[in-house]
Amino acid sequence: MGMGTLARTEVGAEGPSELVEAIVYGRASQDRHLLMRSIDDQVTECEAWCRPLGWHVARVIKDANRSASQWRRREREGFEEALSLIDSGRYRGFVTWEPSRAGRDLAVYVQLRAACQRAGVLYLTHGRVYDLSRSDDSFMMGFEFLRAEADANTMRERQLRTVRLNAEKGRPHGRLCYGYRRVYDERTGTLLRQEPDPRTGQIVKDAARDVLAGASLWSVAMALQDAGEPTPMRPWSESPRGWDTYTIRQVLQNPTIAGKRVYRGEVIGDAAWEPLISWEDFQKLQRLFADPARRTKGGGGTPAKTLMVHIARCHSCGRPLRRATMRRKDKADAVKYRCGFRGCYKTTISQPGLDAYVEEVALSWFEQPANLARLTATDGEGWLTQAHAAEEELASLQKRLDEAADHYAAGELALSTLTRIERELRPKVERAQRALVPPITDEHVRALVTAGDVRTAWAKLALAEQRRIIKALFDVRIQQTANRGQNEFEPERVLITPRV
Numbered sequence: 001m002g003m004g005t006l007a008r009t010e011v012g013a014e015g016p017s018e019l020v021e022a023i024v025y026g027r028a029s030q031d032r033h034l035l036m037r038s039i040d041d042q043v044t045e046c047e048a049w050c051r052p053l054g055w056h057v058a059r060v061i062k063d064a065n066r067s068a069s070q071w072r073r074r075e076r077e078g079f080e081e082a083l084s085l086i087d088s089g090r091y092r093g094f095v096t097w098e099p100s101r102a103g104r105d106l107a108v109y110v111q112l113r114a115a116c117q118r119a120g121v122l123y124l125t126h127g128r129v130y131d132l133s134r135s136d137d138s139f140m141m142g143f144e145f146l147r148a149e150a151d152a153n154t155m156r157e158r159q160l161r162t163v164r165l166n167a168e169k170g171r172p173h174g175r176l177c178y179g180y181r182r183v184y185d186e187r188t189g190t191l192l193r194q195e196p197d198p199r200t201g202q203i204v205k206d207a208a209r210d211v212l213a214g215a216s217l218w219s220v221a222m223a224l225q226d227a228g229e230p231t232p233m234r235p236w237s238e239s240p241r242g243w244d245t246y247t248i249r250q251v252l253q254n255p256t257i258a259g260k261r262v263y264r265g266e267v268i269g270d271a272a273w274e275p276l277i278s279w280e281d282f283q284k285l286q287r288l289f290a291d292p293a294r295r296t297k298g299g300g301g302t303p304a305k306t307l308m309v310h311i312a313r314c315h316s317c318g319r320p321l322r323r324a325t326m327r328r329k330d331k332a333d334a335v336k337y338r339c340g341f342r343g344c345y346k347t348t349i350s351q352p353g354l355d356a357y358v359e360e361v362a363l364s365w366f367e368q369p370a371n372l373a374r375l376t377a378t379d380g381e382g383w384l385t386q387a388h389a390a391e392e393e394l395a396s397l398q399k400r401l402d403e404a405a406d407h408y409a410a411g412e413l414a415l416s417t418l419t420r421i422e423r424e425l426r427p428k429v430e431r432a433q434r435a436l437v438p439p440i441t442d443e444h445v446r447a448l449v450t451a452g453d454v455r456t457a458w459a460k461l462a463l464a465e466q467r468r469i470i471k472a473l474f475d476v477r478i479q480q481t482a483n484r485g486q487n488e489f490e491p492e493r494v495l496i497t498p499r500v
C-alpha cells in the first residue's frame with residue numbers, strides 16, 4: 001500500500017482559493033498523559049491550520065472533560081451537534097486536532113464520513129485536508145480511526161491492569177481518601193505519591209484523638225460544621241448535607257488513614273503512604289464504634305434522661321433530635337425535642353407529648369396478636385442474625401459503590417453510569433442501615449410481648465431498655481410544624497414505622 005500515492009493536501013500546499021466556512025471540534029479526554037492536549041490548544045492549532053487554507057472558522061464546538069472512547073459513547077453531545085451542522089449544508093470544512101478527537105471507533109467514522117460525503121464537507125485533521133468523497137482519502141481516514149479504536153481498547157486494558165497492579169503494590173488509585181492529597185508530576189501529569197493533606201490530615205488526626213479521649217462524634221461533627229469546614233467528597237451524595245456523626249464515622253472507619261491498602265473492601269496490606277493514625281488507635285476506634293452501649297446514650301456520653309431523645313429523627317434532615325429546655329415567662333419551662341443541626345433547626349416537638357404518644361403507639365402495637373407473632377417468630381439468634389445479615393448486605397453494597405467509584409476514577413465508567421448505579425444502590429444502603437439495629441436480647445422483647453400484661457411489663461423496664469426496644473422496633477420521624485411558636489403536641493406530625 002503506497003502511502004505516497006495518496007492524494008492528501010498538505011496545509012500550505014495550495015493558496016487560498018475560495019472561502020470555506022469551517023466547524024472546529026475540540027474535545028478533552030481525562031487521561032493525564034503527555035499526548036493529551038487541552039481543548040483550547042487543540043482549537044488554536046486547528047485555527048492555525050485553517051488560516052493558510054483560507055478557511056474561516058465559523059463555529060467552534062467543545063466537549064469538555066469527556067473521553068472520546070467508545071466506552072463513553074453516550075456523552076458526545078458536542079459531536080452530535082457538529083454532525084448536524086455538517087448536515088445543514090452551511091459549512092464546507094470540518095476540523096479536529098486528531099482523528100480520535102472526533103471519536104475512537106469506526107462507527108463514529110462511518111457517521112462522519114456519511115455526513116461529509118452528503119454535504120460535500122472537507123475534513124481537516126493532523127494538518128491535512130481529507131476529501132472523504134475520494135476513495136483513497138476515505139480509506140486512509142478509515143485506517144486512522146481503526147487505529148484509534150485499537151488504541152482506545154489497549155488503553156482500557158492497560159488501565160484495568162494498572163488498577164490491579166497499583167492495588168497490589170500499595171499505590172493509591174480510585175477515590176481519594178479524606179485526609180490525603182495526591183501529588184502529580186508537573187510535566188507528565190503522572191501520579192508521584194499520595195501524602196497527608198496538611199489541612200484535612202490534621203482534621204483526621206484531631207478527630208481520632210478527640211473521639212478516643214471520649215468526645216462524642218456529634219460534638220466533633222458540630223465543631224467542624226461550625227468552622228465551615230467542607231465535608232469529604234462523596235460522589236454518590238446528591239447534596240452534601242454537612243458534617244454529622246455518620247460523616248465522622250466514615251472518615252474514621254477508612255483503613256486508609258492507618259496506612260493500610262484496601263482493595264474491594266478488604267485490607268490487603270500496608271500502603272505506600274504515611275498513616276495519619278496508628279493501626280492500634282484505628283482498631284481502638286473500630287471497637288468503640290462497635291460498642292452497642294454507645295448508641296443508646298443521650299448524647300455527649302451521658303445516659304439518656306427521656307424516652308425519645310436521639311431516637312426520634314428530624315424528618316427534614318434525618319438527624320436525631322436532641323432535648324432542649326425552653327425558658328418561658330410566667331410559666332413552667334417547656335421541654336422539647338429539637339433538631340440541633342446547624343443548617344436545619346427545622347423541627348421542634350414537645351418532649352412529654354412525643355414520649356407519651358410513641359409509648360402508647362408502641363404498646364398498642366405490641367398488643368396486637370399479628371405483631372406478637374412477627375416478633376416471636378425470629379427464634380434463637382433471630383435478632384442477631386438479622387442484624388448480622390443487614391451488616392453483610394451493607395458491606396457488599398458499600399463494596400459495589402466503592403468499585404463503581406474506582407472504575408469511574410480509572411476512566412472505565414461514565415459519570416452518568418456511576419450516578420445511575422449510585423441512585424440504584426443508595427436506597428438499598430439506607431434500607432440495610434435501617435435494618436442494622438443495635439443488638440437487643442431476644443429474651444427482653446419476648447418477655448415483654450408475651451407477658452400477660454404488656455403495659456405492666458413495659459413499666460417495669462429500665463428507661464435504657466425501653467429505649468433499646470423502641471429504637472430496635474420503630475423508625476420515628478418528626479415532621480415540621482405548620483404553625484410556628486405553638487406549644488401543643490401535634491400527633492399528626494409523628495411518623496412511626498415498625499421495622500419488622
Ligand SMILES: [Zn+2]
Nearest residue numbers: 314317339344
Ligand atoms: Zn433537621
